[in-house]
Amino acid sequence: MSMLRLDGVTVGFGGRAALDAVDLDVAEHEIVCVLGPSGSGKSTLLRVVAGLQRADAGQVYLAGKDQSGVPVHRRGVGLMFQDHQLFPQRDVGGNVAFGLRMRGVARAEAERKVAGLLDLVGLPGAQRRAVAALSGGEQQRVALARALAPEPRLLMLDEPLGQLDRTLRERLVVELRGLFGRLGTTVLAVTHDQGEAFALADRVVVMRDGRIAQAGSPLEVWQRPASEFVARFLGFDNVVEAKVRGERAETVWGGIPVPTGTPEGACRVLVRPAGVRFASEGLPCVVSGRTFRGDHVALTLRPEAGPELEAAAALQTAPGVGERMRVAFDAAEVVVLP
Numbered sequence: 001m002s003m004l005r006l007d008g009v010t011v012g013f014g015g016r017a018a019l020d021a022v023d024l025d026v027a028e029h030e031i032v033c034v035l036g037p038s039g040s041g042k043s044t045l046l047r048v049v050a051g052l053q054r055a056d057a058g059q060v061y062l063a064g065k066d067q068s069g070v071p072v073h074r075r076g077v078g079l080m081f082q083d084h085q086l087f088p089q090r091d092v093g094g095n096v097a098f099g100l101r102m103r104g105v106a107r108a109e110a111e112r113k114v115a116g117l118l119d120l121v122g123l124p125g126a127q128r129r130a131v132a133a134l135s136g137g138e139q140q141r142v143a144l145a146r147a148l149a150p151e152p153r154l155l156m157l158d159e160p161l162g163q164l165d166r167t168l169r170e171r172l173v174v175e176l177r178g179l180f181g182r183l184g185t186t187v188l189a190v191t192h193d194q195g196e197a198f199a200l201a202d203r204v205v206v207m208r209d210g211r212i213a214q215a216g217s218p219l220e221v222w223q224r225p226a227s228e229f230v231a232r233f234l235g236f237d238n239v240v241e242a243k244v245r246g247e248r249a250e251t252v253w254g255g256i257p258v259p260t261g262t263p264e265g266a267c268r269v270l271v272r273p274a275g276v277r278f279a280s281e282g283l284p285c286v287v288s289g290r291t292f293r294g295d296h297v298a299l300t301l302r303p304e305a306g307p308e309l310e311a312a313a314a315l316q317t318a319p320g321v322g323e324r325m326r327v328a329f330d331a332a333e334v335v336v337l338p
């Protein structure tokens with residue numbers, strides 16, 4: 001069943017569409033991450049679903065019911081914002097219990113629930129701790145427990161891990177995915193960090209100028225970016241003008257193999273860095289940059305002609321800046337862009 005459905009939702013600010021006829025379905029128990037550059041409409045999307053922002057056109061449905069005119073507190077959605085907005089004067093328990101007390105849950109029941117949630121987010125027994133004395137990551141967990149407490153049918157997260165350092169984010173993202181899976185929570189999260197989105201989501205939605213540029217599983221979007229915009233947003237910059245003839249695309253980098261059935265004629269072609277292979281014959285290049293990436297070395301190659309190329313090399317054998325080599329392209333890593 002569809003937990004959330006947006007049908008042609010449009011929101012305009014001063015003649016400009018922050019959301020432009022957006023259609024989106026989120027299934028029950030699904031985790032959907034919305035990605036996109038600054039100003040693409042991600043926060044507006046969350047706000048319109050929460051009821052904090054009115055749609056100029058289109059409908060929002062929650063569990064099949066049109067939400068037009070339904071106020072925020074009656075939508076049954078949980079919200080967690082970037083700056084997690086904990087109440088500094090309340091202790092951890094008071095913060096997590098907030099939504100429960102608002103709903104008139106009895107004290108003993110609320111206390112039992114708070115204890116369970118704190119266990120769940122990895123802060124067992126933290127009820128009486130002062131919020132101000134917690135680390136950023138601990139505060140984030142408290143905010144999450146608070147958002148989960150009323151058992152929202154849809155949990156919405158706006159840059160949930162935004163202010164945390166990378167190591168903590170990478171750990172929390174794994175924990176969150178596990179937690180949502182165990183609870184069966186339906187999640188709509190917004191982030192500008194693609195690593196976070198790809199690690200958390202069952203499905204990613206890439207936005208551009210108020211529209212959905214692509215939606216699909218992390219693997220689909222990663223392997224088959226639907227446009228040059230999505231490809232570059234994901235950090236793939238090996239894009240070149242091409243003319244397809246048969247199973248080859250002629251480019252300034254020379255011939256690039258393309259999948260059988262690719263339409264003939266002009267297009268643009270993306271070669272993922274993994275598909276740029278050192279070869280005895282092929283395009284002559286000079287290494288112009290070299291960046292250590294932990295498990296590999298990212299190389300920038302300057303070819304004889306055309307834009308620079310990015311390649312990945314093994315740590316032990318990566319060439320140095322200034323070295324000359326030839327490269328060939330692997331068909332499996334080539335994507336033909338419309």
Ligand SMILES: Nc1ncnc2c1ncn2[C@@H]1O[C@H](COP(=O)(O)OP(=O)(O)OP(=O)(O)O)[C@@H](O)[C@H]1O
Pocket residue numbers: 013017018036037038039040041042043044045192
């Ligand atoms: N209350 C508002 N009044 C006027 N314009 C707004 C308002 N809220 C958003 N906008 C505009 O709508 C567009 C989309 O904004 P939105 O905050 O949804 O983008 P975003 O993708 O969440 O960006 P960011 O990643 O920077 O948070 C932007 O051009 C923004 O300036």
